Amino acid sequence: MAAAAAMHISTEFINLKPNIWKKPDRASGSCCLGSDDISRKRKLPILLFDVMDTIVRDPFYHDVPAFFGMPMKELLECKHPMAWIEFEKGLIDEEELARKFFIDGRDFDLEGLKDCMRSGYSYLDGMQELLHTLAADDFEIHAFTNYPIWYNIIEDKLKLSAYLSWTFCSCISGKRKPDPDFYLEVVGHLGVEPCDCIFIDDRPTNVKCAIEIGMGGLCFQNAESLAKDLSHLGIDLSVPNI
Structure with a gap:
C-alpha cells in the first residue's frame, strides 16, 4: 500500500x-x-x-490520507517504511500493524481504518x-x-x-x-x-x-x-x- x-x-x-x-x-x-x-x-x-x-x-491514495487528516506526503513520511510490506507478506498480524504503522508509535483507530478501506473498495x-x-x-x-x-x-x-x-x-x-x-x-x-x-x-x-x-x-x-x-x-x- x-x-x-x-x-x-x-x-x-x-x-x-x-x-x-x-x-x-x-x-x-x-x-x-x-x-x-x-x-x-x-x-x-x-x-x-x-x-x-x-x-x-485502491483506497490508500485518496481515502486513507483523509482518514488520518494529513496529505499523502506527510503520511508517507510518518509511516513505518516496512510495516505494510510485512503485513502484505503475512509476517505480522493487524494488531502488530497497528503498533508499527507510524514510526512514532502513535495510536490510531484500526477498525476505523478498516472501515475506511472497506468503503473505498x-x-x-x-x-x-x-x-x-x-x-x-x-x-x-x-x-x-x-x-x-x-x-x-x-x-x-x-x-x-x-x-x-x-x-x-x-x-x-x-x-x-x-x-x-x-x-x-x-x-x-x-x-x-x-x-x-x-x-x-x-x-x-x-x-x-x-x-x-x-x-x-x-x-x-x-x-x-x-x-x-x-x-x-x-x-x-x-x-x-x-
Whole structure:
C-alpha cells in the first residue's frame, strides 16, 4: 500500500508493450503441460490478475490520507517504511500493524481504518463486466496480488470469487511481486509452463518480471484498453458498456 505509493517507476518501462501470447506448439514439445491429456482438457491461456488498481480501486491514495487528516506526503513520511510490506507478506498480524504503522508509535483507530478501506473498495469501471465475460467463456482466472489478509474484506464486499480464485496472495505465500520466485511459485502450483499464462497488472515493473520468466504480460490502463489487448492476444470478447 504505502510502499507502492513510494515506488518510483523507471520511464523505460512506462511504455511497456504486451508480450504476445501464442498458442504453444505442443507437437514440437516446446512450452507444454505435463501431458497431452491435461493440455486438451485445460483451457489456455490461464489469466493471472493483479487486484488493486487493476480490478479494484485502491483506497490508500485518496481515502486513507483523509482518514488520518494529513496529505499523502506527510503520511508517507510518518509511516513505518516496512510495516505494510510485512503485513502484505503475512509476517505480522493487524494488531502488530497497528503498533508499527507510524514510526512514532502513535495510536490510531484500526477498525476505523478498516472501515475506511472497506468503503473505498469498488470495481474499476468495466472490470466486473470484463471478468464476467471471461469467466462465462470458461477461462481459468486467478488473483496474483500483493495484499494482506484484508483481501477478505474485498471479497466480502465485491465477491470477486464469482469470477476468479484468490489463489496467489502475498500474505499466504510470504512473497511479493516482483520477486521472481513468487512468479515461479505460481506456475509451479498451476502445473503449467510460464508461456501458458497471461499476467495483467497496472505496475510495469511487475509486468516486466512476468515477461522475463516467460509469461505473457499486459500493463493495465483501463478495461477498454485491456479488452483490446486481450483481443490482440487472440482472446476475443465483447464487453458491453466499457
